[in-house]
Amino acid sequence: MSADAPLAERLATVDAGIADAARAAGRDPGELTRIVVTKFHPASLVRELAALGVRDVGENRHQEAQAKAAETADLGLNWHFVGQLQSNKARAVRRYAHAIHSLDRDSLVDALAATDAPPLEGFLEIDLSGEPGRGGATPADAERLAERVLRTPGLRLVGVMAVAPIGAEPRAAFARLREVSERVRSLAPDADRISAGMSGDYAAAILEGATHLRIGTAITGKRPERG
Numbered sequence: 001m002s003a004d005a006p007l008a009e010r011l012a013t014v015d016a017g018i019a020d021a022a023r024a025a026g027r028d029p030g031e032l033t034r035i036v037v038t039k040f041h042p043a044s045l046v047r048e049l050a051a052l053g054v055r056d057v058g059e060n061r062h063q064e065a066q067a068k069a070a071e072t073a074d075l076g077l078n079w080h081f082v083g084q085l086q087s088n089k090a091r092a093v094r095r096y097a098h099a100i101h102s103l104d105r106d107s108l109v110d111a112l113a114a115t116d117a118p119p120l121e122g123f124l125e126i127d128l129s130g131e132p133g134r135g136g137a138t139p140a141d142a143e144r145l146a147e148r149v150l151r152t153p154g155l156r157l158v159g160v161m162a163v164a165p166i167g168a169e170p171r172a173a174f175a176r177l178r179e180v181s182e183r184v185r186s187l188a189p190d191a192d193r194i195s196a197g198m199s200g201d202y203a204a205a206i207l208e209g210a211t212h213l214r215i216g217t218a219i220t221g222k223r224p225e226r227g
């Protein structure tokens with residue numbers, strides 16, 4: 001695919017790839033949610049995507065997400081916060097986000113507690129790399145953290161999320177995430193979503209049960225340099 005293929009074409013190509021992977025996995029493509037990660041790109045791109053029918057968009061930095069969500073508030077999009085989040089920004093993220101994919105520690109969960117706001121969807125982020133300093137809870141900590149989310153007003157536990165570690169075989173990594181998902185579902189049967197799969201590995205994620213795909217560059221094109 002050429003680097004300057006128009007946005008509509010890249011979106012259609014990815015959606016066809018998602019449908020193919022779903023069929024290969026014996027799954028219904030209609031049960032998958034494709035989130036377009038628009039980080040580094042201007043709000044005008046979000047508007048173009050919305051005109052093409054995109055409803056779910058993702059960002060990984062609070063300031064950028066907040067600004068774009070405000071600039072495109074008229075579109076009624078679902079904003080997914082997918083990056084590491086400092087606890088002191090948690091309440092601000094609540095104001096525009098529909099879901100947060102990076103619940104990875106008690107302090108962040110506690111900071112998102114609210115009794116006066118609509119429930120925010122939360123995914124537990126699981127670190128599959130085993131390297132310290134990465135975002136994400138350890139697989140062994142998943143059930144404990146899930147219980148904390150279940151006790152937190154204003155948060156609705158919907159599932160788990162992970163990024164495949166660099167250099168690892170993605171399908172094997174996503175298989176481990178699926179095992180974590182099964183353990184979490186034994187505590188919270190409704191938390192059946194799996195947020196996994198990016199531009200380079202969404203087919204592997206779909207084979208391992210991903211329900212929410214977070215796709216950036218394959219749709220948006222190369223990211224501009226961050227100023």
Ligand SMILES: *Cc1c(COP(=O)(O)O)cnc(C)c1O
Pocket residue numbers: 037039060082083163198199200214215216217218
């Ligand atoms: C940037 C990002 C993505 C999208 O990555 P691409 O490789 O551009 O598809 C997905 N998930 C997270 C957490 C990201 O930060």
